[in-house]
Amino acid sequence: MQESLCSASPQSVGRGAPRDAGCALPRPAEAGRSHAGAARERLWGGPGAGARTQVPPQRVLSWSLGRPRSRSHCRAREMLPRAAWSLVLRKGGGGRRGMHSSEGTTRGGGKMSPYTNCYAQRYYPMPEEPFCTELNAEQQALKEKEKGSWTQLTHAEKVALFPPKPITLTDEWKAQQLQRMLDMKVNPVQGLASRWDYEKKQWKK
Amino acid sequence: MAHATQVGLQDATSPIMEELIIFHDHALMIIFLICFLVLYALFLTLTTKLTNTSISDAQEMETVWTILPAIILVLIALPSLRILYMTDEVNDPSFTIKSIGHQWYWTYEYTDYGGLIFNSYMLPPLFLEPGDLRLLDVDNRVVLPVEAPVRMMITSQDVLHSWAVPTLGLKTDAIPGRLNQTTFTATRPGVYYGQCSEICGANHSFMPIVLELIPLKIFEMGPVFTL
Numbered sequence: 001m002q003e004s005l006c007s008a009s010p011q012s013v014g015r016g017a018p019r020d021a022g023c024a025l026p027r028p029a030e031a032g033r034s035h036a037g038a039a040r041e042r043l044w045g046g047p048g049a050g051a052r053t054q055v056p057p058q059r060v061l062s063w064s065l066g067r068p069r070s071r072s073h074c075r076a077r078e079m080l081p082r083a084a085w086s087l088v089l090r091k092g093g094g095g096r097r098g099m100h101s102s103e104g105t106t107r108g109g110g111k112m113s114p115y116t117n118c119y120a121q122r123y124y125p126m127p128e129e130p131f132c133t134e135l136n137a138e139q140q141a142l143k144e145k146e147k148g149s150w151t152q153l154t155h156a157e158k159v160a161l162f163p164p165k166p167i168t169l170t171d172e173w174k175a176q177q178l179q180r181m182l183d184m185k186v187n188p189v190q191g192l193a194s195r196w197d198y199e200k201k202q203w204k205k
Numbered sequence: 206m207a208h209a210t211q212v213g214l215q216d217a218t219s220p221i222m223e224e225l226i227i228f229h230d231h232a233l234m235i236i237f238l239i240c241f242l243v244l245y246a247l248f249l250t251l252t253t254k255l256t257n258t259s260i261s262d263a264q265e266m267e268t269v270w271t272i273l274p275a276i277i278l279v280l281i282a283l284p285s286l287r288i289l290y291m292t293d294e295v296n297d298p299s300f301t302i303k304s305i306g307h308q309w310y311w312t313y314e315y316t317d318y319g320g321l322i323f324n325s326y327m328l329p330p331l332f333l334e335p336g337d338l339r340l341l342d343v344d345n346r347v348v349l350p351v352e353a354p355v356r357m358m359i360t361s362q363d364v365l366h367s368w369a370v371p372t373l374g375l376k377t378d379a380i381p382g383r384l385n386q387t388t389f390t391a392t393r394p395g396v397y398y399g400q401c402s403e404i405c406g407a408n409h410s411f412m413p414i415v416l417e418l419i420p421l422k423i424f425e426m427g428p429v430f431t432l
Contacts, residue, residue: 122344123310125329125411166330168339176336181208184396189216192208 206341206372206398215372218397218418219389222374224288232281239277298356298388302347306359306366306379306401309408313347327411340410341398346417350424351394359385367402370414376402391418 121127135143145153146161153161167173185193197204207215217223303314307324315321325343333339349355359368361379368387369376377387391397399414 122324122326123308123412124408125327126408166339168330168333168337173335177338180336180338181206186206186208186395187216188393191211191216 206338217374218372218391218393218395219374220392221288221292221389222372224291225374228284228288231284235277235281296354296388296390298354300350300353301356301358302349303358303360304347304368304379306361306363306368306405306412308363308406309401309412311368311412311414312362313345325415327413338398341400341413341415343413343415346396346415348417348419348424349391350421351391351418353421353424354388354390356386356388359387364405365403366405366412368399368414369402370397370399370416372397372399373416375399378403391416394418394420 142157142160145157150158168177182193182196188194195204196202214226214229217226301317303316305312305314310327311325313323313325323345325345325347327340328337328342328344330339332344333342357368357375357377359377359379360383361381363381365381366379367376368379373389373391375387375389377385379385395418397416397418399416401409401412401414403409405412
């Protein structure tokens with residue numbers, strides 16, 4: 001089955017293709033997961049957080065990923081959290097704003113794949129860039145054909161050109177999501193969780 | 206949060222939202238009654254075999270269809286104003302959090318007891334763990350205590366945003382240069398989701414809000430849990 005191609009649409013990047021998509025996208029080094037305990041730890045910081053009673057007049061450096069911050073990081077200005085984040089990731093320098101490339105400022109420069117680009121900017125999770133930039137000859141030919149009249153495309157070709165569905169729409173993920181929603185007791189009064197019998201672990205009759 | 210095909214309101218997590226749900230049902234019932242009445246009158250008008258082309262001077266009918274809607278409007282306005290003033294009640298919040306909107310993430314500041322400031326970014330799809338909610342989950346949630354009045358001060362760094370959590374009945378605009386205040390008291394622990402509700406650029410849909418409400422005793426314990 002022909003691999004799905006990706007068109008340059010804002011949504012296409014976010015459509016998580018199967019994790020083993022045609023282009024080898026780098027897996028993130030660490031994912032900022034938030035579970036209750038981890039969130040509490042980040043809220044209050046590790047041991048000794050109670051000793052920090054004095055708030056410096058300027059803003060404290062923002063916390064990301066629950067990393068303990070040393071005193072030297074406490075001199076923070078507006079841009080510092082963003083720069084620190086990219087330092088943490090060790091990618092891309094200062095992000096799009098800090099890049100100076102000969103290609104101008106439209107695309108942020110460089111041959112970095114969109115996912116490494118958007119790692120440097122957490123606030124732009126779905127950039128308007130193609131999902132895959134490395135296409136084989138057959139896919140390239142199809143992209144050229146797409147530039148012509150769309151009535152000449154076969155049904156299979158149209159399906160291939162369409163952005164891939166997000167991974168979260170697979171049955172397995174939807175089942176895990178439903179289980180998580182039931183564990184969270186979402187809408188327990190009259191909604192979803194109210195229709196689930198927690199003792200018998202089945203839907204109420 | 207809402208499940209996939211949900212049409213109605215989410216269950217209430219605060220007393221104000223409970224009142225809003227009751228009011229919503231009340232107003233919706235009145236709307237359905239009026240719509241049904243109008244459709245019935247229209248149906249009768251279109252299917253009648255009677256013809257009378259010289260009706261005039263129907264003072265009684267006109268009086269009725271002026272007074273009756275006025276009464277219905279008063280019946281809608283009184284509960285509405287009651288809830289409006291209820292939301293403005295001063296309930297002596299025990300905790301204040303600042304929420305600052307940026308393009309395209311939120312910053313939360315807990316500066317009451319010590320200083321804690323962090324950013325809350327949406328998890329990109331590649332970062333999701335199995336079972337996570339796409340476009341809703343964030344990396345750092347806003348951790349808050351249950352059954353304690355909380356004051357949120359909301360503002361923005363750049364453009365208009367809006368901090369909304371439907372299950373708590375909250376939606377407050379984040380306006381640059383202005384500090385808006387909203388208070389709430391949550392009644393149930395859990396994780397509650399919301400999304401930015403004022404168009405703010407390319408990634409307006411990708412800056413959600415996630416509250417994690419935990420029991421007050423655990424919240425007060427503070428730095429006990431470690432990763």
